[in-house]
Amino acid sequence: MTPYTKKDVLLQANNVSLSYDGKCILYDICFAIRDIVRPGLLQGQVVSLVGRSGIGKTQLFRLLSGLQKPDGGRITIRERVPSAKPDGSIQVYRERIVQPGDMGVIFQNYYQFGWRTVGQSLMLAARQNKVLAGKEEDVIRQFTQQFDIEDVMSRYPAQLSGGQQQRVSIIQQLLKGSDFLLLDEPFSGLDVCVLDKVVELLLQVSLSDELKTLIIVSHDIATAVAISDTAFILGKKPGHEGSTLVKEIDLIERGLAWRNDVREEKVFRETIREIKECL
Numbered sequence: 268m269t270p271y272t273k274k275d276v277l278l279q280a281n282n283v284s285l286s287y288d289g290k291c292i293l294y295d296i297c298f299a300i301r302d303i304v305r306p307g308l309l310q311g312q313v314v315s316l317v318g319r320s321g322i323g324k325t326q327l328f329r330l331l332s333g334l335q336k337p338d339g340g341r342i343t344i345r346e347r348v349p350s351a352k353p354d355g356s357i358q359v360y361r362e363r364i365v366q367p368g369d370m371g372v373i374f375q376n377y378y379q380f381g382w383r384t385v386g387q388s389l390m391l392a393a394r395q396n397k398v399l400a401g402k403e404e405d406v407i408r409q410f411t412q413q414f415d416i417e418d419v420m421s422r423y424p425a426q427l428s429g430g431q432q433q434r435v436s437i438i439q440q441l442l443k444g445s446d447f448l449l450l451d452e453p454f455s456g457l458d459v460c461v462l463d464k465v466v467e468l469l470l471q472v473s474l475s476d477e478l479k480t481l482i483i484v485s486h487d488i489a490t491a492v493a494i495s496d497t498a499f500i501l502g503k504k505p506g507h508e509g510s511t512l513v514k515e516i517d518l519i520e521r522g523l524a525w526r527n528d529v530r531e532e533k534v535f536r537e538t539i540r541e542i543k544e545c546l
C-alpha cells in the first residue's frame with residue numbers, strides 16, 4: 268500500500284447532543300476527520316456514517332451541515348483563509364463553528380428548485396465558484412456528458428427520474444466547489460448501473476482536491492464502506508435513550524481503502540459483519 272499520513276483536523280465534533288421535546292436523539296458524539304496525505308497523489312477524504320434506520324443519521328447530517336444547531340457541544344471545521352499573497356503561496360487556515368453554506372449538501376430527498384431547469388440550476392451553482400469564472404459552460408458540459416444527463420438540461424426537476432435528480436444534485440454541489448460534501452443516502456433508489464456511475468463520480472470527486480472531504484450518511488453499509496477510508500457507526504449503548512458513535516473503523520489500516528476490488532476481500536466481508544453486529 269502507498270504510504271500515507273493523517274495530518275490536520277479538517278472537521279471536529281465535540282460532545283455533540285440533540286434532543287426533541289426532552290427526548291434524547293443523539294448524545295456525546297465525538298469524532299475528528301483528518302487530512303489524509305499521500306506523497307505524489309491528490310487524496311481527499313471519504314468518510315461514511317452508517318447505522319440502522321431511525322438511529323439519527325439524518326439528524327447528525329443536519330448538525331454537520333450547520334443547518335441545525337446542536338443542543339450541546341460543537342462542530343468545527345478548518346477553513347482556508349483567503350491568501351494575503353496574490354500568488355496564493357502562503358495558505359492560512361482557521362478553525363470555526365460550521366455555518367449553513369459551508370458544505371455542499373445533498374439531501375435524502377434530492378431537493379431542487381422546481382422552477383428552474385437543470386441547466387439554469389447548474390449555471391447558478393457554477394457562478395458561485397470563483398475558480399470557474401469564464402469556464403462555467405465548459406465545466407458543466409464536461410460533468411453532464413460524463414454522467415449522462417446532457418439530454419435533460421432543459422427539463423425541470425419534476426421531469427427527471429430519481430437517479431437523474433440525484434446526479435444533478437451531486438454535480439450542482441460539486442460546481443459550487445465547497446471543500447466538504449455531505450450526502451444523505453446517496454445510493455438509495457438507484458439501479459445497479461446508475462449506482463456504479465454515482466460511486467465512480469464520488470470517487471473522482473474525492474480525488475479532485477487534497478482537502479475535498481465527502482461525508483456519506485447511509486444504511487447501505489457495503490457500498491458506503493467500499494469507497495471510504497473511515498467508517499463511523501452510529502448505534503445504541505445499553506442504558507441510554509439516544510444514539511452515539513459506537514465504533515470507528517480505520518479502513519486504510521485494514522487495507523480496504525482506495526481499491527476497486529475491495530468487495531472480494533475476506534477482510535471486507537468480515538468488516539461488514541463486524542459493523543452489522545454493532546447495529
Ligand SMILES: Nc1ncnc2c1ncn2[C@@H]1O[C@H](COP(=O)(O)OP(=O)(O)OP(=O)(O)O)[C@@H](O)[C@H]1O
Pocket residue numbers: 287292318319320321322323324325326327486
Ligand atoms: N422534528 C423531530 N421531532 C421529533 N423527533 C424527530 C424529529 N425529526 C426526527 N426525529 C426522530 O429522530 C430519530 C432519528 O431520525 P433520523 O431521521 O435521523 O433517522 P435516520 O437514521 O436518518 O433514519 P433513515 O435511515 O430511515 O433515514 C427518529 O426516531 C425520528 O423519529
Ligand SMILES: [Mg+2]
Pocket residue numbers: 324325326375451
Ligand atoms: Mg435518514
